[in-house]
Amino acid sequence: MFHQLVNHNEDLRRLVVKGYAISFDSNYLVICDIPYLDEKKNLQIIVDANQGKLYGAADPVLIYSATGLEAGDDKKVFTGALSRAAGENVGTYAIIQGNLSAGNNYNISFTSVDFEIGRKTLTIKVNEGQQKYFSESDPMVLSYIASGFANGDNREIMTGTLQRVVGEAPGNYAIQLGTLSAGNNYEIAFLTADFTIVVVRIAEIFNPETVSVDWGTDKAAILLPETVMVRTDRSEFINLPVVWDMATVNTLERGTYLVTGELKFAAGYENPDGFVPQIEVTVLPKQAPVRVNLSHYEFTAEAGKEAILIAEISVVDPVDNIHEITLIDGDRDNGYFEIRNGNQLYWVSPDPVAGKTEFFVNFLILDRDGNTLEFLEKLTRHRKSITELFVGNTITPGTDGFNDGWGVPDLKYYEGVRLQIFDRGGQRLFYTLDPGVRWDATVNGNAVPVGTYYWTIEVVETGETRKGLLYVLQK
Numbered sequence: 001m002f003h004q005l006v007n008h009n010e011d012l013r014r015l016v017v018k019g020y021a022i023s024f025d026s027n028y029l030v031i032c033d034i035p036y037l038d039e040k041k042n043l044q045i046i047v048d049a050n051q052g053k054l055y056g057a058a059d060p061v062l063i064y065s066a067t068g069l070e071a072g073d074d075k076k077v078f079t080g081a082l083s084r085a086a087g088e089n090v091g092t093y094a095i096i097q098g099n100l101s102a103g104n105n106y107n108i109s110f111t112s113v114d115f116e117i118g119r120k121t122l123t124i125k126v127n128e129g130q131q132k133y134f135s136e137s138d139p140m141v142l143s144y145i146a147s148g149f150a151n152g153d154n155r156e157i158m159t160g161t162l163q164r165v166v167g168e169a170p171g172n173y174a175i176q177l178g179t180l181s182a183g184n185n186y187e188i189a190f191l192t193a194d195f196t197i198v199v200v201r202i203a204e205i206f207n208p209e210t211v212s213v214d215w216g217t218d219k220a221a222i223l224l225p226e227t228v229m230v231r232t233d234r235s236e237f238i239n240l241p242v243v244w245d246m247a248t249v250n251t252l253e254r255g256t257y258l259v260t261g262e263l264k265f266a267a268g269y270e271n272p273d274g275f276v277p278q279i280e281v282t283v284l285p286k287q288a289p290v291r292v293n294l295s296h297y298e299f300t301a302e303a304g305k306e307a308i309l310i311a312e313i314s315v316v317d318p319v320d321n322i323h324e325i326t327l328i329d330g331d332r333d334n335g336y337f338e339i340r341n342g343n344q345l346y347w348v349s350p351d352p353v354a355g356k357t358e359f360f361v362n363f364l365i366l367d368r369d370g371n372t373l374e375f376l377e378k379l380t381r382h383r384k385s386i387t388e389l390f391v392g393n394t395i396t397p398g399t400d401g402f403n404d405g406w407g408v409p410d411l412k413y414y415e416g417v418r419l420q421i422f423d424r425g426g427q428r429l430f431y432t433l434d435p436g437v438r439w440d441a442t443v444n445g446n447a448v449p450v451g452t453y454y455w456t457i458e459v460v461e462t463g464e465t466r467k468g469l470l471y472v473l474q475k
């Protein structure tokens with residue numbers, strides 16, 4: 001039995017290792033034909049370089065060559081195959097001997113080479129037609145179609161997002177890969193498309209409410225809305241700046257004015273229908289003038305003056321200081337007076353209105369908004385007293401303009417005046433009730449003699465009389 005084991009080369013080492021005690025006797029011959037270890041031939045396995053595959057593909061058969069086969073042996077002595085470190089992600093994996101064997105006659109020396117898994121191409125095609133309206137936010141995600149997944153992968157492996165070229169003005173912006181990634185196992189082939197920012201169009205305009213301003217307001221101080229609300233064709237409501245044209249407004253005339261404006265579009269908005277914003281500006285009626293004031297309420301009559309300046313007229317008006325001042329025609333005592341230079345009240349009556357000292361003047365004030373004010377003022381007229389009146393005492397007859405006659409014209413402001421002249425004999429030579437009539441030192445057209453005469457003045461209104469001498473001299 002033992003002999004048989006010894007003859008079986010393959011089991012020889014096992015026999016030795018088991019360490020059986022071998023006892024010899026004369027009945028057995030030990031035939032020791034076990035080859036020594038250093039008698040095995042060296043066989044060098046050289047793994048082909050550059051072996052690999054793309055991610056997701058099936059592994060190829062690993063290729064090698066061998067040097068050191070004994071004459072007569074060929075590759076048929078090999079059993080098994082090379083193997084590699086496990087893994088399917090892109091990377092390098094050591095090729096190992098695996099279960100490759102050349103049988104018992106060879107010592108295999110094996111040098112490892114890396115097997116490489118390369119990236120697979122994943123095509124990212126950006127979807128066409130992605131857009132937003134101006135002023136909208138960008139979509140949360142820019143969309144694309146991915147093709148070329150392998151190894152059971154799908155969109156779920158994707159990380160990051162596409163991005164577009166920065167900008168907010170209407171136009172086209174290239175969509176870029178951004179941070180989008182399929183991981184290390186894929187090489188991305190990227191097909192871009194544009195993202196479009198679309199112009200927003202005005203579809204409707206909402207005019208602001210009427211604005212009311214006080215009469216006389218400085219136009220520059222009128223506050224109109226700085227923006228106008230519009231609805232766009234994407235049904236958003238926005239406020240656009242507007243510049244109003246106030247040229248039509250006259251704040252010195254009450255009424256409602258239509259003011260138009262010009263919309264100021266930010267880039268990104270259009271007004272293809274030409275909407276024009278409008279607002280009504282109402283100029284409120286002006287408050288009417290309050291009253292009239294005069295610088296003087298008294299005046300003194302003066303014969304020989306065609307017109308007498310009585311007073312400066314002023315109008316009390318908290319809103320405006322420009323007025324048209326007139327006297328109401330035919331009213332009260334207005335006929336004796338006149339307004340000159342816009343605001344000066346004159347006595348202008350040829351009629352002395354004898355005996356009258358109080359006059360009522362009814363003013364009509366017109367302001368710039370058409371308001372009128374009637375305002376009655378009382379004026380007191382003073383006259384030179386009878387005792388103060390100058391009465392001439394000399395006549396030089398003729399027409400040289402000096403003392404050609406005798407009269408007391410200032411008496412015309414009194415009622416019931418009687419003027420008389422007597423000669424030294426007491427004969428009345430001149431008599432008149434009219435202070436406008438003068439005595440020219442004649443009687444019935446005949447000159448009176450040079451000499452001394454007497455005059456008397458009686459004023460019924462005051463009950464006063466005066467007397468004096470009058471000398472008629474040579475011409």
Ligand SMILES: [Ca+2]
Binds near residue numbers: 396397398399401402
């Ligand atoms: Ca004279």
